[in-house]
Amino acid sequence: LLLLLAGWGSLVSVRGSPAVEQAYGAVVELVSPGQQNLTADALLSVFNRLQHRVQCGEVPCEQLLGNQTVLRVSGSSTGEGTTAVGLSQFPVFAAGCLLYLSSPILVCAAVKQGLWGERTSAFIHKLAHTDGSDGHERMDLSGLTVLIHQLHHHYRPNGTESCVTARDIMAEVNASSPEQNQETGAVLGRVLFHTLQGRCVASRPLPEESFFLDFLMAHLGTENFTAVELKVLMKSLNLGPRLDAEAGHDHQDDEHAQHDHGGRIRRDRGRAMEGTHLLCLSAEELILIHGLGANGSWDLGRPGLARLSPALVQQILSGACTKTADSHAPDELSEAEKYLYATLANAVITLAALIGIVMLLCTSCTSAFQLVIQFCVSLAVGSLTGDALLHLLPMVLGLHLHSDDTSGINHAHDDHEEGPPDHxxxxxxxxxGIYAFYLMETIFSLLTSGHQHHHGEESEPHHCDHGKVLEMYQQEKEQKKATQSTSQLVTDVEGESQRKELSRRQRVLPYMVTIGDGIHNFADGLAVGAAFSLSWRSGLATSVAVLCHELPHELGDFAILLHSGLSVCRALLLNLGSAMCSFVGLYIALAVATDLATKQWIAAITTGLFLYVGLADMLPTLVHINHERPWLMFLLQNAGLLMGWGILLLLSLFEEKISF
Structure with a gap:
């Protein structure tokens, strides 16, 4: 190998280059103190050091490198002091040694095949590039970084020497211009020197050992590390038990109170022996375990923080404090509770709509009923838009997550956060903005159209105009009462519907309304199911919103069915059938919404549904008031809007404090 290296030496370095001479001299002084050159004995020392630095070296390969190679290289010149590797051979020799450190298995196979020299040449050309000015191989900082990354696979430092970086090595070669390209032989020689020492070689600067404590102290903003600072640190890491009893204790200003608290901790030490890896420890308990407060002083200092660090890491990895917080989540529901509460809520919504239909059939006070319906419509607009904007939209965007959907220390809603969130x-x-433009348009409508009210001939309303549909139904009902008794109302309505010839549109309209109502109820069921899969608070908010808009919606659809010529019984059956679609959507949502991502996607669809129904379907019916007492209607509409928004706002502000 070294006979070949002698021929390649002129290709990679300038004979007698000061940088190469310094690297060569450093290696000679390290492995053979007092000598001027690398002798055969020095080579044995080099290979022995390399074998100890390789993490996965094999014994046959080590014997091959340590004996056969050196003997073959030295030949008959094995006498003491004979030069085996000279200055001109040193750059390629250093490259071959570093190739062994980075790829020991490859080198072992190459030595057996007699290809170590070729592999070394390819290794050099991979890291270096030819300088056009003098034709010599040079290495830049990026090439050295690549070499260091390759060394990390198998090179094993001794752990006692300080680390040297790529920039440090380049500066050793040429302190005046460490960023410039340097001689490949000098750079490789310096890397070999540091690896023979067993030093850590890093591609980027590494901090000192004290950096971590310095950072923690700077984060806490003090050099006097006490139990108070430990509590602050644990709070930032979401560690320590969060008990309501602890909230009333202030240990920051009273050291004597801390000492008394330690007495209680000593009495509780016995419980730490059972399931210690799942025990969420407080700051005082950690101090007591490490014996840092034994002398009555709560000043821990830097040594105390260093001793407590493994305990803090254990608390994070075990997840003990996270499990404690999750186990006390007040809004967490089991699978059975989700299905039970969601079914009850959906049943109440359906029954409320049916009760409203019965009231529609039985009521005789037309004007009062119209006012109540308009109030319900405005309440529905407020609750739908309030739930969509204040509750569902923040959850979809990840701004508000309930405790049972968070894990670890990534909480979007901190238990210790004071005041409403910024969003x-x-x-x-x-x-x-919605309310301001509603007021502006409604007031303009009242002021400009007050003289245009007439009831002579009115166009047939759109089926989405619930108030208008109900008003028409009530007017027809009043006209019938003027000519016939209440007891014969249902019979006469059926008789008239059979006698008059229905248009094609009137025959198709009931089925169109029923299909549309079924799809709408299916979407409502999805919304309620997804909400209860999040938490009972979310389910309550969505149920209120669905209930408020479902009552006027179902009443309007029922009135359309009667107006189109259906009998009361048939209209009730169609209405009840469409209402059952909500249970289908409910159970699909409960079955599918098993993870946070699915819940957020369903909530996103629900948000769009609520905003559309509230703003595009119901709000336009509030703007153009056609009533004999328009200002009273306007006040009731405002009361309903503000009440709906107020309910959802209070629920958003205080839902985390509501518990059963």
Missing amino acids: LYKLLVVMG
């Missing part, structure tokens, strides 16, 4: 104010401004 809530911005969403309130969004609702304020």
Whole structure:
């Protein structure tokens, strides 16, 4: 091998280059102190050091490198002091040694095949490039970084020497211009020197050992590390038990209180022996375990922080404090509870709509009923948009996650956060914009169209205009009462519907309304199911919103069915059948929404549904008021809007504090 290296030496370095001479001299002084050249004995020392630095070296290969190679190279010149590797051979020799450190298995196979020299030549050309000015191989910082990364696979430092970086090595070769390209032989020689020493070789600067404690102290903002600073550090790491009883204790200003608290901890030490890896420890318990507060002083200092660090890491890895917090989540529901509560909520919504239909059939006070319906419509607009903007949209964007959907220390809603979140104010401004433009358009409509009210001939309303549909139904009902008794109302309606010839549109309309209502109820069921899969609070908010808009919606659809010529019984059956679609959507959502991502996607669809129904379907019916007392209707609409928004706002502000 070295006979070949002698021929390649002129290709990689300038004979007598000061940088190469310095690297060569450093290696000679390290392995053979007092000598001027690398002798055969020095080579044995080099190979022995290399074998100890390789992490996965094999015994046959080590014997091959240590004996046969050196003897073959030295030949008959094995006398003491005979030069085996001269200065001109040193660059390629250093490259061959570094190739062994980076790829020992490859080198072992190459030695047996007599190809170590060829492999070394390819290794050099991979790291270096030819300088056009003098034709010599040079290496830049990026090439040295590649070499260091390759060394990390098998090179094993002794762990006692300090680390040297790529920039440090380049500066050793040429301190005046470490960023410039350097002689390949000098760079490789310096790397070989440091690896023979067993030093850590890094591609980038590494901090000192004290950096980590310095960073923690700077983060805490003090050099006086006490139990108070430990609590602050643990809070930032989401460690320590979060008990309501601890919230009333203030140990920051009273050291004597801390000492008394330690007495209680000593009495509780016995419980730490059972399931210690799952025990969430407080700051005082950690101090007591490490014996740092035995002398009555709570000043821990840097040594105390260093001793406590493994315990903090253990608390994070075990997840003990996370499990404690999750186990006390007040809104967490089991699978059975999700299905039970969601079914009850959906049943209440369906029954409320049916009760409203019965009231529609039985009521005789037309004007009061219209006012109630308009109030319900405005309440539905407020609850739908409020739930979509204040609750569902933040959850979809990850701004508000419930405790059972968070893990580890990544909490989007911190238990210790005081005051409403910032996004809530911005969403309130969004609702304020909706309300301001509603007021402006409604007031303009009242002021400009007050003289245009007439009831002579009115066009047939769109089926989405729930108030208008119900008003028409009530007017027809009043006209029938003027000519016939209430007891014969249902019979006469059926008789008239059979006698008059229905148009094709009137025959198809009931089925179109029923299909549309079924799809709408299916979407409502999806919304309720996804909400209860998140938490009972989310389910409550969505159920309120669905209930508020479902009552006027179902009443309007029922009135359309009667107006199109259906009998009361048939209209009730179609309405009840469409209502059952909500249970299909409910159970699909509960079965599918098993992870946070799925819940967020369903909530995103629900947000779009609620915003569309509230703003595009129901809000336009509030703007153009056609009533004999328009200002009273306007006040009731405002009361319903503000009440719906207020309920959802209070639920968003205080839902984390509500518990059963």
